[in-house]
Amino acid sequence: MAYDDDAPHHAPQTFLTKYVWCQDHKVIAIQYASTAITVGIVGVVLSNLMRLQLGFPGYFEFINPERYYQFVTMHGMIMVIYLLTALFLGGFGNYLIPLMVGARDMVFPYLNMLSFWVYLLSVIVLMASFFAPGGPTGAGWTLYPPQAILPGTPGHDWGIILMLVSLLIFIVATTMGGLNYVTTVLQARTKGMTLLRMPLSVWGIFVATILALLAFPALFVSGVMMLLDKTLGTSFFMPALLSMGQATGYKGGSPLLFQHLFWFFGHPEVYIVALPAFGIVSDLISVHARKSIFGYRTMVWAIVVIGALSFVVWAHHMFVSGMNPWFGFFFATSTLIIAVPTAIKVYNWVLTLWRGDIHLSVPMLFTLAFLLTFLSGGLTGLFLGNVSVDIPLSGTYFVVAHFHMVMGVAPLLVVFGAIYHWFPKVSGRMLDDRLGRLHFWVTFLGTYAIYFPMHYLGVLGMPRRYYNFDDYAFIPPSAHALNTFITVAALIVGAAQLVFVFNLVWSTFRGARASANPWRAASLEWFTPETPPVHNNWGAQLPVVHRWAYAYGVPGAPEDFVAQNAPPEAGGMEPEAHAGAGKPQEAPA
Amino acid sequence: MAIAIALVVIVIGSVVFHLLSPWWLTPLASNWAQMDHTLTITLVITGLFFVVINLFVAYALVRFRHRPGRRASAQPESRRLEHWLIGVSTVGIVLLLAPGLVVYADYVHPPPDALVLEVLGRQWQWHYRFAGAGGRLGRSDARHVSANNPFGLDPDDPLAHDDVLIVGNEVHLPLGRPVKVLLRSHDVLHDFYVPPFRARMNIVPGQVTSFWFTPTQAGRFEAMCAQLCGVGHHNMRGYVVVEAPEAFQAWLGAQTTFAAARAPKPVAAAAVGAAAAGAAPGADALVTQGQALAQSKGCVACHTIDGKPGVGPTWKGLFGKTETLADGSTVVIDEAALKTEIRTPQARLVKGFPPVMPALEMSDDELAALVAYIRAQAPR
Numbered sequence: 004m005a006y007d008d009d010a011p012h013h014a015p016q017t018f019l020t021k022y023v024w025c026q027d028h029k030v031i032a033i034q035y036a037s038t039a040i041t042v043g044i045v046g047v048v049l050s051n052l053m054r055l056q057l058g059f060p061g062y063f064e065f066i067n068p069e070r071y072y073q074f075v076t077m078h079g080m081i082m083v084i085y086l087l088t089a090l091f092l093g094g095f096g097n098y099l100i101p102l103m104v105g106a107r108d109m110v111f112p113y114l115n116m117l118s119f120w121v122y123l124l125s126v127i128v129l130m131a132s133f134f135a136p137g138g139p140t141g142a143g144w145t146l147y148p149p150q151a152i153l154p155g156t157p158g159h160d161w162g163i164i165l166m167l168v169s170l171l172i173f174i175v176a177t178t179m180g181g182l183n184y185v186t187t188v189l190q191a192r193t194k195g196m197t198l199l200r201m202p203l204s205v206w207g208i209f210v211a212t213i214l215a216l217l218a219f220p221a222l223f224v225s226g227v228m229m230l231l232d233k234t235l236g237t238s239f240f241m242p243a244l245l246s247m248g249q250a251t252g253y254k255g256g257s258p259l260l261f262q263h264l265f266w267f268f269g270h271p272e273v274y275i276v277a278l279p280a281f282g283i284v285s286d287l288i289s290v291h292a293r294k295s296i297f298g299y300r301t302m303v304w305a306i307v308v309i310g311a312l313s314f315v316v317w318a319h320h321m322f323v324s325g326m327n328p329w330f331g332f333f334f335a336t337s338t339l340i341i342a343v344p345t346a347i348k349v350y351n352w353v354l355t356l357w358r359g360d361i362h363l364s365v366p367m368l369f370t371l372a373f374l375l376t377f378l379s380g381g382l383t384g385l386f387l388g389n390v391s392v393d394i395p396l397s398g399t400y401f402v403v404a405h406f407h408m409v410m411g412v413a414p415l416l417v418v419f420g421a422i423y424h425w426f427p428k429v430s431g432r433m434l435d436d437r438l439g440r441l442h443f444w445v446t447f448l449g450t451y452a453i454y455f456p457m458h459y460l461g462v463l464g465m466p467r468r469y470y471n472f473d474d475y476a477f478i479p480p481s482a483h484a485l486n487t488f489i490t491v492a493a494l495i496v497g498a499a500q501l502v503f504v505f506n507l508v509w510s511t512f513r514g515a516r517a518s519a520n521p522w523r524a525a526s527l528e529w530f531t532p533e534t535p536p537v538h539n540n541w542g543a544q545l546p547v548v549h550r551w552a553y554a555y556g557v558p559g560a561p562e563d564f565v566a567q568n569a570p571p572e573a574g575g576m577e578p579e580a581h582a583g584a585g586k587p588q589e590a591p592a
Numbered sequence: 593m594a595i596a597i598a599l600v601v602i603v604i605g606s607v608v609f610h611l612l613s614p615w616w617l618t619p620l621a622s623n624w625a626q627m628d629h630t631l632t633i634t635l636v637i638t639g640l641f642f643v644v645i646n647l648f649v650a651y652a653l654v655r656f657r658h659r660p661g662r663r664a665s666a667q668p669e670s671r672r673l674e675h676w677l678i679g680v681s682t683v684g685i686v687l688l689l690a691p692g693l694v695v696y697a698d699y700v701h702p703p704p705d706a707l708v709l710e711v712l713g714r715q716w717q718w719h720y721r722f723a724g725a726g727g728r729l730g731r732s733d734a735r736h737v738s739a740n741n742p743f744g745l746d747p748d749d750p751l752a753h754d755d756v757l758i759v760g761n762e763v764h765l766p767l768g769r770p771v772k773v774l775l776r777s778h779d780v781l782h783d784f785y786v787p788p789f790r791a792r793m794n795i796v797p798g799q800v801t802s803f804w805f806t807p808t809q810a811g812r813f814e815a816m817c818a819q820l821c822g823v824g825h826h827n828m829r830g831y832v833v834v835e836a837p838e839a840f841q842a843w844l845g846a847q848t849t850f851a852a853a854r855a856p857k858p859v860a861a862a863a864v865g866a867a868a869a870g871a872a873p874g875a876d877a878l879v880t881q882g883q884a885l886a887q888s889k890g891c892v893a894c895h896t897i898d899g900k901p902g903v904g905p906t907w908k909g910l911f912g913k914t915e916t917l918a919d920g921s922t923v924v925i926d927e928a929a930l931k932t933e934i935r936t937p938q939a940r941l942v943k944g945f946p947p948v949m950p951a952l953e954m955s956d957d958e959l960a961a962l963v964a965y966i967r968a969q970a971p972r
Contacts, residue, residue: 061900067902067903068823068824068826068902069823069903069946072823072825141823143820147781147819147820149780149781149797150780150781150820150821150822153779153780154947155715155780155821155822155823155824156822156823157823242798242799243733243735244734244778244780244797244798245734245737245778247715247937247938247948247949247950247951248950248952249951250734250735255798256798257799258781258796258797258798259796259799292656293658293663293664294664294665295668296668297668297669297670298674299668300669301674323783323793323794324794324796325775325793325794325795325796325799325801328700329700331700332693332697335689335693335696336689336693339685339689340685342685343678343681343682346681347677347678349645350674350677351674353645353648353649353652354673356649356652356656357652357656357665358665358667359652359664360656360658360662360664361652361656361658362658363595363653368595371595371649371653374649375599375602375646378642378645378646379642382639382641382642383638385634386631386635386638389630389634389688389692390696391627391693391696391699392627392630392631392634392692394627394699394791394792395617395790395791395792397792397818398783398818398819399818447598448598455606455609456609456615459613459615459616462616462617462631463615463616463618463787464617464618464787464788466785466816466817466818468825468826469826470823470825470826471826472826473900475814475816477618477787477814479614481615553668555664555666557666558666563664578669
């Protein structure tokens with residue numbers, strides 16, 4: 004086990020080895036996060052361009068239908084894959100796992116470094132498609148064939164090829180990173196850090212990584228198959244068909260095969276983003292409510308069960324796809340079953356607040372905003388998961404509103420909360436509180452103002468991925484007015500993210516100095532000898548863990564928390580595994 | 593405490609918004625009232641959870657806010673409470689799922705006596721087909737698709753010959769009779785979506801998909817595509833006219849069969865449809881016929897007549913204009929140039945537009961009418 008290896012590794016010496024070709028998980032985390040946030044800003048700009056067209060159709064001549072569909076597609080792919088997946092696993096996973104489990108680094112540091120550079124390459128290839136002949140693909144982020152590779156869809160030549168190649172490269176990067184995270188969690192935990200003492204952040208990232216390792220191969224093979232269909236004229240996904248009125252050489256393939264492969268990846272992907280958010284938000288709510296997370300073991304099991312179930316619900320994205328309609332019964336049932344462990348998580352977050360000592364810090368505000376947003380998005384999932392309710396709503400703005408709430412805004416609120424929470428550890432400085440609150444209020448209220456009314460446009464029957472809604476008689480003028488309102492809200496929320504970026508940059512250099520543990524948290528990452536932690540994290544001796552990460556409000560303890568690595572006499576042990584009632588041990592008087 | 597107030601305001605605001613919202617389901621025009629009912633059940637149950645949980649959070653925020661000297665309770669779990677909550681959630685889920693599955697069981701069982709309608713989706717227009725006197729649709733295949741056989745019907749299949757073909761974007765249906773819709777495409781994915789009918793399904797090339805519904809309201813309903821099918825997706829317009837069975841039969845009787853459409857002459861009247869067929873060949877009538885063609889052939893999916901940007905060049909002021917082509921040369925758009933563009937759209941391209949225009953089957957008479965219509969969009 005790695006905790007026998009107490010001898011520190013040699014720290015890198017030169018600028019190049021320290022900040023560029025760096026194998027330190029913390030630097031790699033920052034590289035991952037900075038890249039993801041940068042590409043995320045591109046994604047936000049694209050969404051605002053899209054909204055300009057929807058809110059003010061015809062006013063902006065440069066947004067023609069081709070560009071509109073390219074914006075839609077690139078926005079979706081960037082946000083889901085290159086921002087959220089990369090940020091949660093590559094960013095937070097890299098930073099938090101070794102520090103939270105008490106390791107000196109990831110177990111394969113070189114592979115870890117390679118993972119980032121390969122990720123960066125995938126981003127460069129993706130961005131290159133903006134400059135390719137014909138521009139990026141406009142097939143929608145789901146890239147459904149046949150239209151993804153046929154004329155009639157923007158970027159059907161270079162755009163789609165670059166998109167697929169970029170995804171393949173991204174999957175290589177994720178696999179290298181993922182193997183590392185899983186192995187580190189399993190092999191490099193410090194003495195006393197049992198699996199059931201790990202913070203839920205680590206549990207969320209750990210299970211999400213396993214999902215990624217199992218789900219991304221489905222996207223990988225479908226990407227390779229579509230590339231072959233495009234470049235060599237194979238027919239994996241292409242039946243005999245006509246393109247622009249002319250016969251093609253394709254024959255015998257199945258478009259539905261792609262959809263099954265895509266969603267076999269795509270649904271776990273939702274949880275690849277959501278589970279780290281679940282984990283992190285559990286930690287934030289516990290620290291800032293000064294109370295141990297309610298039902299820790301149930302929370303762990305919920306994460307594991309949700310992860311497992313996420314592999315048997317994929318076809319709820321395909322209720323009206325034309326697959327055998329009898330599948331609908333199974334996938335509606337499995338989908339609604341997954342709501343039970345998810346509901347448990349919501350209850351336990353809420354119950355953590357009960358009888359807490361709630362500090363409304365900026366991370367806590369984002370956590371509370373996550374609760375409301377996730378609840379809203381989760382509940383609308385019960386509409387879409389229930390097959391006969393889904394039939395009229397499928398493919399409408401109801402779906403857009405639902406998934407933005409549940410896997411767009413909700414995880415991003417966690418990202419923000421987490422950055423405000425861990426920034427002092429990463430940089431040694433606090434993020435500015437007033438800018439943080441401004442950013443919070445605009446983002447929270449603004450996103451709700453965008454997506455809550457949007458459901459109603461979907462119920463009305465307005466389909467998504469429409470360049471405009473001119474001259475449809477069933478759409479009243481008020482719906483166009485509502486679209487304009489949503490666009491204005493989206494522009495304001497987009498602008499508010501500049502406040503956040505400014506805060507990040509400004510505070511990195513000018514922020515108030517942070518103490519080693521400004522939130523008085525109990526988990527291990529706050530007890531590094533140095534802040535920010537230096538290479539090897541722990542100095543000469545690895546920490547030894549004696550309790551779980553949620554020892555808050557321990558009766559009789561001098562402070563209202565007990566560090567994970569405080570001596571056993573300090574009390575605050577986790578509930579006994581078989582104690583039944585789960586009474587916490589008290590500290591000796 | 594602003595956050596607690598915000599939560600309460602959001603909860604109340606959401607409920608008020610819902611009650612006052614002018615945006616809700618389009619008036620139902622089919623038998624699927626049950627779908628609307630399951631939606632309502634789902635809304636009530638989930639709405640209840642939303643309101644209760646958020647108000648509980650708001651209350652907890654106020655009651656357990658930090659005050660000097662306060663310390664949190666140390667109770668880390670309660671098996672009993674967790675079991676109760678699991679139980680309540682499970683009951684809620686069953687209440688949602690059970691009615692949903694019952695409705696879905698109906699959805700997958702089309703009535704055996706349903707009228708069969710085939711919808712053919714193509715970039716970016718709709719065609720329709722009914723079985724003829726034989727009562728069964730003939731075979732079709734992408735291999736057979738040609739300029740005068742857009743459905744790809746098998747000429748060797750006797751069943752195909754009496755199939756009634758509607759090469760326009762509007763179809764009629766009889767009121768009160770179940771309709772089983774078979775969906776077919778020879779190019780990419782589509783989705784035949786008429787919001788007031790609720791029922792719908794994707795269209796997948798290489799296979800036939802289906803759904804069923806019974807029209808219960810007379811009227812003319814807009815059909816749209818709800819599965820991204822390329823740059824003209826948002827303009828793939830169709831219409832479903834629901835009318836009394838007698839009127840439907842009269843309309844159906846006036847449509848052309850596959851055999852008649854393949855007969856040497858006259859083709860023009862058949863394809864344009866009854867509306868333009870009786871028109872005198874005067875100039876205005878030609879323009880009117882061209883307008884009908886622009887609709888039925890799907891031209892309007894990409895070409896606007898009001899100058900707004902579209903997938904292709906707007907027709908407003910196009911005639912007589914000098915356009916720059918992709919290769920840098922210029923051409924004056926006159927009658928000959930328009931005819932060349934329409935007959936062989938891929939041969940040369942106007943600069944700045946994607947090479948996506950399909951070559952559509954069109955007789956010389958139809959072409960003349962369409963050009964007359966485009967010409968009428970030029971300033972006089």
